[in-house]
Amino acid sequence: NAGVTQTPKFRVLKTGQSMTLLCAQDMNHEYMYWYRQDPGMGLRLIHYSVGEGTTAKGEVPDGYNVSRLKKQNFLLGLESAAPSQTSVYFCASSTELEGTDTQYFGPGTRLTVL
Amino acid sequence: AQSVTQLGSHVSVSEGALVLLRCNYSSSVPPYLFWYVQYPNQGLQLLLKYTSAATLVKGINGFEAEFKKSETSFHLTKPSAHMSDAAEYFCAVSDPYGNNRLAFGKGNQVVVIP
Numbered sequence: 001n002a003g004v005t006q007t008p009k010f011r012v013l014k015t016g017q018s019m020t021l022l023c024a025q026d027m028n029h030e031y032m033y034w035y036r037q038d039p040g041m042g043l044r045l046i047h048y049s050v051g052e053g054t055t056a057k058g059e060v061p062d063g064y065n066v067s068r069l070k071k072q073n074f075l076l077g078l079e080s081a082a083p084s085q086t087s088v089y090f091c092a093s094s095t096e097l098e099g100t101d102t103q104y105f106g107p108g109t110r111l112t113v114l
Numbered sequence: 115a116q117s118v119t120q121l122g123s124h125v126s127v128s129e130g131a132l133v134l135l136r137c138n139y140s141s142s143v144p145p146y147l148f149w150y151v152q153y154p155n156q157g158l159q160l161l162l163k164y165t166s167a168a169t170l171v172k173g174i175n176g177f178e179a180e181f182k183k184s185e186t187s188f189h190l191t192k193p194s195a196h197m198s199d200a201a202e203y204f205c206a207v208s209d210p211y212g213n214n215r216l217a218f219g220k221g222n223q224v225v226v227i228p
Contacts, residue, residue, distance in 0.1 A: 004157070031214055040123060042204060042218040043158075058215070090157055094214050100146050100165040101214055105157035 001026050004106035006091050012112045013081045021076040021109050023091030031094045032074040033058075033103065034066060036087040043090065049074055081113045116141045116207040120219035127199075128227045133177075133192040135222045137205035140186065146208040147188040148216065149179055153201045161203070164188060175199070200226045 004025045013019055023032065030051050035043040045058030049068040063085060065077045074093075078085060088110050092103040117140045127133050139145055146165050150158040162173025169181040175198075179190045188205060205219040 033215075040220055042220040043216075044218075045215060048215065092158075100163070100208070102148075102160045102163065103158075103214070103216060105150075105159065107157045108155075 003027065004091055004093055004104050006089075006106040006109050008109060009107070010110050012114065013078075014114050015082060017081050018077070018079050019081065019111075020078075021089055021091075021111075023074045023076070023093075023106060024072055025074075025091075025093040025104070026072065027093060027104065028071070029093035029095055029104070030071070031101075032068065033092045033094075034064070034074065034076045035090045035092065036060065036085075037090060037108075038087050046076065046089075081111075083113045085111065086113045087111060116145060116209050116217045118147075118205045118207050118217060118219040120205050120222055122222060123220065124223045124225065126225045126227055127195045129197060130194050133190070133195045133199060133224065135190040135203050135205075135224070137179075137188045137190065137219060138186050139188060139205075139207045141207055141209075143209070147179075147181060148206040148208065149173065149177070149188075149190050150204045150206060150218075151201050152204065152221075158204065161190070195224075195226050197226050197228065200224055 033048040034046040047066040052071040091106040094101040094103045119138045148163045149161040152158045162171045164181045172178045206216040
């Protein structure tokens, strides 16, 4: 099992450009999450999904959109990138157990917006 | 809303000495608590978790944590630090009724001094 994979690993964008980050998991998990990690801020939840076809806002959703068309994939989109979106983005997944389940993380995508 | 506080962004410890990382939580319901570790340029992986069973929880790599309700704490310890313990450590709290979302602390960067 590959677990949780993320593509790309690195990306540099110019302000105003758009891009999509792809997260894939092969563990048949229902729940998937997108976080951003900034120095001294820990991880903050951007959006999450509790199942195929569903999405919900997290703590810092502005400027991002997501889609979960297939159970195994969770896409994070930036329609018009801004320098404030320079960050490391992590995807995670878990089963449907409420509150107790381990989240499994991908290796991250390092995004720089110039 | 659930939250956790980790004090001291950088923690230096001598090889062979006790590792102690403090985590205090705030929760309106009985919490589920987690410690995750992040090695350089990697995603997060679970060290241990408390899910209302035993208050002393043992994790991987010799780490353990004790849940103390009276002190609203979940401190992480390891009796003897190893060079391989150099990493960033995050405490997180889950809302048992909130779709398995996690609220992370800001993290502790552990440096092990030979």
